[in-house]
Amino acid sequence: MLTELLQGIEAGGFLVIQDSCSYSGRHLLKSFINAALNRAEVVHVLGFDVSEEELKDGLRTSDTQRLHIHSAYTDPLGWTERPAFTVHQFRLEDLTDLVKQTPHPKPATLIIDSLSWILRHVTPPAVCKTLHQLRKGGAVRAVIGLLHADMHQRGTVGSVCHLATSLIAVAPGAKGDEAVAKITKRSKFRKVMQDEEIFSLNGDFTVTIHSKRSNPEQNWNDAEEEQVDPTAELTFNLRLSDSELEAKKKLMLPFVFSKEKLATLSQPAFLK
Structure with a gap:
């Protein structure tokens, strides 16, 4: 399923790459950026966690007409007179204006590196509202965000991930160059598909899948869980013949x- 997601995210899709201090998801995020550029998509990157030079390292920077990096690394809070981009601009109106500054006929893919930095300075309800508005379409076709799960309370992580159409939770694998991706994908019909794949990243940020374990498709609303029958050991019968x-x-x-x-x-x- 990881390969399928790299091949393209549906319009209105929101993909979250969830990592932790034990394994960084930034290289996988770069895989999605390069994959989008290979499909001739326009990509806008909001950079908070690392410098623009580090973010560009390994990307197809030759596609300057389709790759646009808006770095907020040096001045994320707008303390200078002319900041390039600030965390306070994470609003639908400002993001739409930012994307439309580059004349392209097709909606762009928005990359957020990372959502965690934004959540430290903007309330979770406001962040979720903006993400929900971006999913409705317009200047942005799809959204891909990196989220450091161990930096936030469980409720905050759950609220953001609940909005996602696809979630990739990454963790270190058994071997040094391998990682485990637990993938959850929700369809428009409220169906859920889950995969667990062992993968590695190559020097050009392409992905190699080593093995995977798939779970059958489930209904998100009606998925049945195994439960202990509370009437099993009663001395009288609650059921009728x-x-x-x-x-x-x-x-x-x-x-x-x-x-x-x-x-x-x-x-x-x-x-x-």
Whole structure:
């Protein structure tokens, strides 16, 4: 499924790469940037965590007309007079204006490196609102964000990941050059597919899949979980047999009138 996601994210899609201090997801994020450039897509990158030089390292920087990096690394809070980009511009209106400054006929793919920096200075509800608005389309076709899960409370991580159409949680693998990707993909019909893949990244940020373990497709709303039957060890029976169910159906409740009684009550003598 990782290879499938690298081949393209559907319009309105929101992909979250969730990492931690034990394994960085930035190189995988660069894989998605290069993959988008290979498909001749326009890519806008919001850079907070690392410098522009470090972010460009290994990317297809020759595609200068389609790769646009808006670095907020040197002045993320806008303390100088003319900052290139600040965290306070993470709003739909400002992001739309930023993307439209470069004349391209097709909507762009927006890369956020990282969502964690934004969440440190903007409230989670405001961040989620902007992400939800970006998913509706317009100047941005799809959004890919890096999220450092161990920097936030579980509720904050859950709120952001709940908006995602695809989630890739990365962790170190058994070998030094391998990593584990736990992937969750939600379809438009509220179906969920899950994969666990062992992969490695090559020098050009292409991905090699070594093995994977797939789970069957599940319904996000109606997925059944194994549960212990609370009635298994009761000394009396809470369930009815077929004959008892049939007798229950024939039982006349005291507040329900039969046809004969309704006919009697509708006689003129009762209507006076």
